[in-house]
Amino acid sequence: MFSERLAEAQQSVERRLGQWLDDAATPARITDAMRHAVLGGGKRIRPFLVLESARLFAADADAALDVAAALECIHCYSLVHDDLPAMDNDRLRRGKPTVWAAYDEWTAILAGDALLTLAFEIIAGSNSTMSPAKRVALTLALARDSGRVGMVGGQCIDLEADKLGMPKNPTLAHIRHLQALKTGALIRFGCVAGAILGDAKPLEHTALVTYGDRLGFAFQIADDLLDVTGDEATVGKAVAKDAAAGKATLVSLMGIEAARTKLAAVEAEAVAALDVFGQRAATLIEAAAFVSNRSS
Amino acid sequence: MFSERLAEAQQSVERRLGQWLDDAATPARITDAMRHAVLGGGKRIRPFLVLESARLFAADADAALDVAAALECIHCYSLVHDDLPAMDNDRLRRGKPTVWAAYDEWTAILAGDALLTLAFEIIAGSNSTMSPAKRVALTLALARDSGRVGMVGGQCIDLEADKLGMPKNPTLAHIRHLQALKTGALIRFGCVAGAILGDAKPLEHTALVTYGDRLGFAFQIADDLLDVTGDEATVGKAVAKDAAAGKATLVSLMGIEAARTKLAAVEAEAVAALDVFGQRAATLIEAAAFVSNRSS
Numbered sequence: 001m002f003s004e005r006l007a008e009a010q011q012s013v014e015r016r017l018g019q020w021l022d023d024a025a026t027p028a029r030i031t032d033a034m035r036h037a038v039l040g041g042g043k044r045i046r047p048f049l050v051l052e053s054a055r056l057f058a059a060d061a062d063a064a065l066d067v068a069a070a071l072e073c074i075h076c077y078s079l080v081h082d083d084l085p086a087m088d089n090d091r092l093r094r095g096k097p098t099v100w101a102a103y104d105e106w107t108a109i110l111a112g113d114a115l116l117t118l119a120f121e122i123i124a125g126s127n128s129t130m131s132p133a134k135r136v137a138l139t140l141a142l143a144r145d146s147g148r149v150g151m152v153g154g155q156c157i158d159l160e161a162d163k164l165g166m167p168k169n170p171t172l173a174h175i176r177h178l179q180a181l182k183t184g185a186l187i188r189f190g191c192v193a194g195a196i197l198g199d200a201k202p203l204e205h206t207a208l209v210t211y212g213d214r215l216g217f218a219f220q221i222a223d224d225l226l227d228v229t230g231d232e233a234t235v236g237k238a239v240a241k242d243a244a245a246g247k248a249t250l251v252s253l254m255g256i257e258a259a260r261t262k263l264a265a266v267e268a269e270a271v272a273a274l275d276v277f278g279q280r281a282a283t284l285i286e287a288a289a290f291v292s293n294r295s296s
Numbered sequence: 297m298f299s300e301r302l303a304e305a306q307q308s309v310e311r312r313l314g315q316w317l318d319d320a321a322t323p324a325r326i327t328d329a330m331r332h333a334v335l336g337g338g339k340r341i342r343p344f345l346v347l348e349s350a351r352l353f354a355a356d357a358d359a360a361l362d363v364a365a366a367l368e369c370i371h372c373y374s375l376v377h378d379d380l381p382a383m384d385n386d387r388l389r390r391g392k393p394t395v396w397a398a399y400d401e402w403t404a405i406l407a408g409d410a411l412l413t414l415a416f417e418i419i420a421g422s423n424s425t426m427s428p429a430k431r432v433a434l435t436l437a438l439a440r441d442s443g444r445v446g447m448v449g450g451q452c453i454d455l456e457a458d459k460l461g462m463p464k465n466p467t468l469a470h471i472r473h474l475q476a477l478k479t480g481a482l483i484r485f486g487c488v489a490g491a492i493l494g495d496a497k498p499l500e501h502t503a504l505v506t507y508g509d510r511l512g513f514a515f516q517i518a519d520d521l522l523d524v525t526g527d528e529a530t531v532g533k534a535v536a537k538d539a540a541a542g543k544a545t546l547v548s549l550m551g552i553e554a555a556r557t558k559l560a561a562v563e564a565e566a567v568a569a570l571d572v573f574g575q576r577a578a579t580l581i582e583a584a585a586f587v588s589n590r591s592s
Contacts, residue, residue: 023444023445025445025449026444026445026449027444027449027452027453027456029452029456030444030448030449030452031444034444077409081405081406081409084402084405086400086401086402086405087402087405104382104459105382106380106382106383106455106459107452107455109377109380109382109383109405110377110448110451110452110455112409113373113377113408113409113412113443113448114443114444114448114449116409116412116413117412117439117442117443117444117448118439118443118444120416120435120438120439121436121439121440121443123435124432124433124435124436124439125436125439125440131428132427132428132429132431132432133428135428135431135432135435136420136428136431136432137420139416139419139420139431139435140417140420140421142416143413143414143416143417143420143421144417144421146413147409147410147413147414147417148319148321148322148323148326148327148330148410148413148414149319149321149322152326152406152409152410152413153321153322153323153326153410155406156323156325156326156403156406157323159402159403159406160323160325163400163402
């Protein structure tokens with residue numbers, strides 16, 4: 001069930017992103033770089049969460065697909081900017097050249113800016129039946145989860161560690177905070193988006209916030225474990241980067257076994273949060289297992 | 297009248313931006329870099345246009361101030377990214393170090409991303425009485441005018457000329473298109489924002505689109521003239537950069553005298569567009585003169 005749903009989501013999100021990126025008024029170089037950044041790759045786990053959380057409420061699937069596309073634009077822009085020489089200096093992403101390596105730095109900066117902006121254009125401009133109030137709620141949540149108190153904030157804390165060695169001895173709480181912003185916030189947004197689209201009751205909304213928060217944590221523990229235990233061909237990007245850089249991660253601070261135990265506990269918490277939805281949440285339960293046990 | 301109104305706008309926008317930038321949950325380095333980019337400088341001509349166009353309709357001044365702050369966030373983010381070494385490589389802006397020169401490149405990239413995102417947070421999260429429908433209309437207009445078919449698109453065309461020498465012999469129409477996107481779109485948005493906030497009638501909306509379009513054109517001709525005829529101390533940034541770089545501009549293609557004649561004609565068109573508002577538009581008429589005759 002889960003793998004069919006994920007494959008379906010990948011296809012429909014790819015198609016919708018392609019439609020949004022097909023814009024004759026945009027300079028060709030920007031369109032090409034945006035397409036390079038967005039199309040033809042990625043697990044699409046964040047947009048999948050939007051589609052599945054919206055499905056819990058039988059919310060308008062067309063609206064959910066636009067919100068899913070918007071979220072993926074934010075995720076992809078963040079990769080384009082993160083890969084820049086001044087940031088992580090990565091030349092390879094999903095087995096192909098990063099945008100700055102394929103084009104140049106200025107094109108990557110602008111394509112990232114354009115994708116970030118397009119996310120908000122999509123939510124405001126979606127042809128779906130989304131009410132203005134829902135568009136505003138989604139815009140606000142996405143802006144906060146992707147901006148200074150969300151992803152960008154987490155990226156800053158991460159680079160302060162990498163580039164400036166701050167703080168000197170990061171605690172587990174510091175790492176956890178960093179990751180909750182850097183990767184957690186967008187994953188949580190994917191789950192909360194469904195609650196907004198579906199007019200969730202407060203209890204259901206809270207359940208999706210908790211699920212999203214736990215899922216983001218599980219995602220990050222699994223990521224840190226993969227950096228230590230995965231092999232580059234399967235993972236699709238360089239591994240052992242953190243260890244080589246002497247970077248503090250959940251795994252370096254906790255040890256591999258404790259991290260695995262924690263991951264199982266966090267996955268269980270994610271699943272428990274879905275109780276309120278009963279059988280309807282079967283696919284999201286499988287998603288928690290997928291995120292926790294992934295090998296890439 | 298005009299200079300008092302502009303000074304008032306500068307103060308109230310500065311204060312409102314300061315409030316939005318005061319966020320305890322944001323990492324200090326990001327907040328500091330955002331404040332460096334946004335506060336304590338700039339003519340604030342774009343936010344001024346929001347406030348004055350909203351005033352034509354006696355629209356909620358508090359809502360207009362938030363939209364003005366959002367627009368200035370976009371303008372300032374664009375300067376932060378433009379100044380980067382990979383783009384224009386400028387170390388000085390408004391007489392102080394640019395963000396990347398004061399901090400470093402990664403901080404400038406992230407601070408720009410955060411400001412761009414904050415613009416949409418402000419419109420969606422404003423505590424004012426703005427209806428959801430107006431927020432959505434403003435979000436869509438701002439996303440388009442600042443993104444791939446607006447400012448970012450223009451920036452791409454400009455850098456294709458600077459970095460790649462494309463096209464080889466730019467025509468006046470090419471330069472005009474570039475500038476309409478790069479600087480024109482945000483100036484026009486400032487004027488259109490008032491029409492959206494004020495529930496303008498179609499005729500009034502069209503009048504403000506025309507006024508904003510002509511004003512943006514006038515702004516750019518004046519800018520190109522200043523690059524040739526201004527002195528660095530008054531203008532507050534490097535001059536003769538375009539000529540030194542052999543860059544095609546309106547002035548290099550038309551000549552100084554023809555550019556001055558064109559500027560006067562465009563200013564007159566901007567003023568004529570305001571006829572529909574009668575005496576209410578006195579300050580916007582003065583704004584057109586200010587933009588056309590400015591010495592900095």
